[in-house]
Amino acid sequence: MTAHSKSQQFLAGLAMAGQVAMTAPVTSKAATNQVVLDEQAAQVAKEIAETEKQEILAKLTSYVHSPAGHLERETELYLEQQLSEMLGFTVRAQLEGQRLNHSIGIMGAEQHLIRFPGDELKDHDAFQEAGIAPNRGAFGWFTENGQLTPESIQREKYYFAVQLMYLPNWDQEYATLKPWYKFRKMIVFNPSEKIAVVGVVADAGPAMWVKKQFGGSPEVIREGKIWSQNAKGKVMLLFVDDPEDRIPLGPITL
Numbered sequence: 090m091t092a093h094s095k096s097q098q099f100l101a102g103l104a105m106a107g108q109v110a111m112t113a114p115v116t117s118k119a120a121t122n123q124v125v126l127d128e129q130a131a132q133v134a135k136e137i138a139e140t141e142k143q144e145i146l147a148k149l150t151s152y153v154h155s156p157a158g159h160l161e162r163e164t165e166l167y168l169e170q171q172l173s174e175m176l177g178f179t180v181r182a183q184l185e186g187q188r189l190n191h192s193i194g195i196m197g198a199e200q201h202l203i204r205f206p207g208d209e210l211k212d213h214d215a216f217q218e219a220g221i222a223p224n225r226g227a228f229g230w231f232t233e234n235g236q237l238t239p240e241s242i243q244r245e246k247y248y249f250a251v252q253l254m255y256l257p258n259w260d261q262e263y264a265t266l267k268p269w270y271k272f273r274k275m276i277v278f279n280p281s282e283k284i285a286v287v288g289v290v291a292d293a294g295p296a297m298w299v300k301k302q303f304g305g306s307p308e309v310i311r312e313g314k315i316w317s318q319n320a321k322g323k324v325m326l327l328f329v330d331d332p333e334d335r336i337p338l339g340p341i342t343l
Contacts, residue, residue: 145171146343149280153323157194157302165192169327172278175343176285178336180276184328187269189251194302195322196277197295198310204231204245215246219307226292227253228271247338248291249275249326250304255297274329274336277309281319283343286312287329287336312340 149168152160159165165182173179182192201213201221210221226248231241253259253270272289279285286309295301303326305315316322329336 142175142343145175146280146283149278149325153193153278153280153325155193157191159192168325172327176276176341179330180327181330182327184330185269187266187328189326190255191252191302192327193323193325195300196303196305196310196315196324196326197299197301197322198316199248199250199292199294199304199306201307202226202231202245202248202291204241205235205237206230213245216307216311219310227294228267228291231291243338244272244289244291246306246308247286247288248306249277249288249309250292250294251275251290251326252295252297252302253290253293274331274334274338276327276329276341277303277305277313277315278325278327278343279313279315279317279320280325280343281321281323282314282317284313285341285343287338287341289338 145168149172152164152168159182160168169179169181182188198219199222200219201210201216203221203225204212208221210217213221227250231237231245233241251270253266256266259266270290272291274287274289276285276287286305288306288309291306292304295304301322303324305313310316314320315324
């Protein structure tokens with residue numbers, strides 16, 4: 090049964106419920122019938138929602154296999170709305186006038202980043218086989234007032250590298266863009282595995298010659314199954330509109 094036919098069934102159920110409510114005498118039997126109809130309507134609504142969700146993910150799976158870049162704006166707006174409703178928070182391809190050169194592309198695997206002076210690979214609690222970069226990330230240390238906090242630990246665990254250096258206005262507006270992008274919250278969608286990961290921008294890259302448009306921390310790559318046999322690195326990366334910083338970092342099962 091398609092989502093459309095289920096919608097018709099759902100509306101028919103509501104109409105029947107309304108007729109029962111208007112015509113039936115106030116008896117325990119009528120009340121029981123109403124409860125049954127309400128339960129049936131709720132079940133149909135749940136099935137419609139699940140079917141629509143699977144249809145959205147199927148479309149997104151097709152889109153991420155497109156050439157790297159952006160989708161048509163109409164398609165992009167549709168996905169923004171549908172994914173925001175699915176997640177319960179707002180995601181956008183463009184935020185506050187800022188837009189990456191790609192929202193569809195391939196995400197490469199990055200190493201751990203040095204969080205503070207003297208930080209070593211052994212101090213990172215997972216996926217040490219990924220190694221650690223020899224230099225700081227593009228935005229410096231992860232510490233807050235010189236201290237490694239739970240928030241700063243999460244930022245390094247779930248970080249993205251994006252190609253800031255290739256933005257057309259980067260050289261002219263560097264002083265404004267760098268603080269705007271520092272630890273900017275984003276979300277990567279891996280529809281092939283029905284997983285998304287919320288993270289922050291914490292490094293610049295990869296280089297153009299790598300032929301990948303984004304980079305992900307060891308946690309992002311592994312927990313998001315970015316390089317599974319189905320996904321092969323093909324993802325969608327969007328901004329998270331979260332001015333009050335309420336959305337936690339980490340993986341989300343879609």
